[in-house]
Amino acid sequence: MPTVSFNTNFPGYDVLGEINRSNARVLKARHIATGDLVAIKHFSLNTDADTLRRFERESAIMTRMSHPNIVRVREVRLDTDLPYLVMDYVEGGSLRHLLSTQHNLPVDVTIRLGLQMLDVFRLIHTQGIIHRDLKPENILYRQLSSGELHFLLTDFGVARLHEQPVTVTGQSLMTYEYAAPEQFDNPRQIDEAADYYALGVVLYECLTGRVPFAMRDESGLVTFMNMVLSTPPPPPVLPSGEALPGSMVALLDQLLTKNCRERLHNPDVAKLALKQAEVEQLYHQQKPVSGQTVAFRPPVREKAAPEPPVRPASNTDRESIAVPRRSRSVWPMTALVGALLLTGLWVYWYFSPTASRSVRPGLAGVSRTENPESDSETFEFSDLTVSAAEKRAQEERRRQQALEAARKRYQEEVSRATKQLEATAFGGKVGFFGGVKGLSVKLNNPSAVTFKSVAVQVTYVKDNGETFKSPIMYFNNIGPGGTITRRAPDSQRGIRFSARVLRADAAPPDSLASTSSLPNP
Template sequence: MPTVSFNTNFPGYDVLGEIGRSNARVLKARHLATGDLVAIKHFALNTDADTLRRFQRESEIMTRMAHPNIVRVREVRLEADLPYIVLDYIEGGNVRQLITEQGCLSVELTIRLGLQVINAFRLIHAQGIVHRDVKPENILYHRLASGELHFLLTDFGVARLHEQPVTMTGQSLMTYEYAAPEQFDNPRNVTEAVDYYGLGVVFYECLTGKVPFAMRGETGIVTFMNAVLTTPPPTPVIPSNQPIPPSLANLVKQLLVKVPAERLHNPDGVRLALKQAEVEQLHYENGPATTSVPPAPVNRTESYTPPASTGTSPATATLSRTAGHEHPVRPADQLATRRRRSLLPIAFLVGALLLASLGAYWFFNRPTSTPATTSTPTQPAQTQEDAGSDDLPLTDTSDEDGPAATTDSTAATGQLPPSVKQVHTEAARRLYEEQVAQATQQLTVEAFGGKTGLLGGVRGLSIQLRNLSSITFTQVAVKVKYIKESGDLYKSTVMYFNQLGPNATIVRVAPDSPRGTRFRAEVLRADAANPDSIATTPLSR
């Protein structure tokens, strides 16, 4: 199609070329007024009037969303001759391309993707929007300056425009593979639980390179639906036979539960499981000597240990049970364990001999007289507790012998004993938490510059966020309220301010509102950056 025809259909944009096609045709264009690169998705609507009205209502919310893990929607034009949506252009690609190029994604990258998609879920679900079509094609990425991938969710709500009776075949087959069981029964009345099911399928495919239930040419829609509705998903197996962290395997299992009410659909629960999986992956990579076993996962599950490709016997694919966990034990680890056990009796015997020798030496060389007075060692912990203070002393300030000797040995070696170091770390952590709490109270937000129309409506509103403390905040959520003349709340929106440094100020333009005559802004949540080393945080107030 000639470029001039494109530009006629999309006034205000200079179409540069086609990016791809799926349920919609995607074009790369430049916004003439700002020079920004955008992506234009245009499609033939295939839905009823009621669905169209609901999507139009949600489109107003989508254009106001501002979040680092959501592709911003700039414009929605469903009434045009060629209906289209304009989004920010993301230089990079989508997760489908990553899986195609690499076969599957690493455990680390899968966890990173999950943490960022969950951030997007938290916002859109709070606004009452259900994505309905979470799949690799709808998760975009771009590469940061550090080389890490940054993921963004796109096309939320668009799936509703393509709803079809489940008896139809040949359309959106990839979407069917990521659809939750309840979407086959009643696709119009679903909850955010369907998005968590789709995320579970994405996790499964990222790890294994394939979906749990595939829609192939020889598979009819009825057979496929029966499998999704009744058959448990196969246990995921990484092609390299690397074990999947137990918390991650358990999370995938919880996300693919067929009954929506029993499915995990809480962002905090998913985030906790992913963070635990991070620790377990470090434990697997670095060995038990360097990383402690994490606490129990959200729900305990039998961890899967994939069989070795060289045909090892079942005896070598054993599970080590520690504190409610099963961890894969490799043959080399089993041999090392047997060697350590065989050396234990010898070690006990040598230790007993050394203790006996030391006892004999002390007996024959002990002093013949006892000092007239004996000083009683002080007990710093008990004294501090009686004083009612939260901070434990790191050294004993008394002049008597006892714990003060520990301080002398510390000065001589230049290292703190483990117990003292732990007290130091805990005290520093408490102090930092107090400082963060105080710094949060010092955040100030101001709404200014908004212009109110004759018939209501607010435009050009600016939000200024100031940090008067010495703490760096990685993200601050600010709620902006638009209030009607009667004093009732018309609507509210949440804006996110990222990387707010000490004594810094950030000003951003708030979304316009078609109604309201007054406005107000307040800080909802502030996430502070962790200190580089909590153990070295100075204990000063």
């Protein structure tokens, strides 16, 4: 492939050719120092200074972020005549190219794609990054040695860099078919729920071969926006006519919800739905075809050789083949002795004070109970005089005791995790006559607990030691080992500042969340 003549625009790289051209141009190149193949994406900037600073900050985060389903950003240069960013080269291609050749993807491959994108969401959303332009063009893939497809997300922040308010006459570089309804009203004020809507559209298209709402030239933008804002998406139908797993249909419905506040945007819940859909799909593949029955067929024995004809036995023959009477009476006696031994053993176990012990299931008088402190099952001899209602009451009391113990342990874990939360104020500039501007607050969660909301109090202190004001900032959805940095409100007075965690609200596991809310430690 001939070398392109504009190598001078990308020092340190040897441009080999063009990969793609849409809103930006993507080039295939080789890093001269290492020999690594890379992809260079260059574009012309037409945006305001605030958006440019935000993109630079997110790009800096992306260069430090490492995840197996994220295309690594090696370098970002926005201060040149031809701004560009350099990423790892992915040899497979884009999901768009895959759909253009295969029309749609199998259910199991689509589930694999969804699980990997949810893992990406878990990481970037805790860092305060919203992709804003999730679509097949921005999902790349490579084929593993096992034959499975490995998907990677790319183009972080590029959509936000290009984004402009949507008008009928203006043009926005966001992709309409994958944009959440709230992106049409105020594209700058969106949260992670917009990424989950786009994921729902991508999964819908992978399964059916089409998007829920298509942008057609003859209908116009206004008509398309009205459909997205008010019309329910058509039920997803596989081209093969087979039924989709029920959990997948329910998940798509929750991801494509119009109201962003009601839309599913929890990676754990979405992952559970995809795993359930995977189980349902495997079960469907193993079921017999409708109208057929699978009957058990015993093994066919080989035909024995025909026996010779039996002649009438003489008296001599009868004497030679007669079974002795003593041998014939041994078996009943043996059975009787065995039955007596088993009965005695059962009586001993039944009336023994240590009757409650692990035994094999299936014996008479044995009831199975679950040990809440372990994954194993134990089987106890039950009193035959206890009624069924009393047994249920006992089981319910044991379940409640186990639940209370689990809740107590989780409360203790949350209490320890809350003490580990660390809020740090940095970067503030004090004016000549006082006042703090440009202050940032970083919240670090080194624990293994997920907090759905953390309140951090920022204090501005005047030169005489008095507190001028103490605003409260809220950090939402910070996962284990996560860090979130936010801009603090400016202060007209004060020369010193500090930040501390005021309170935290943990996100309990599903097994505890349905019972009662956990108190703040």
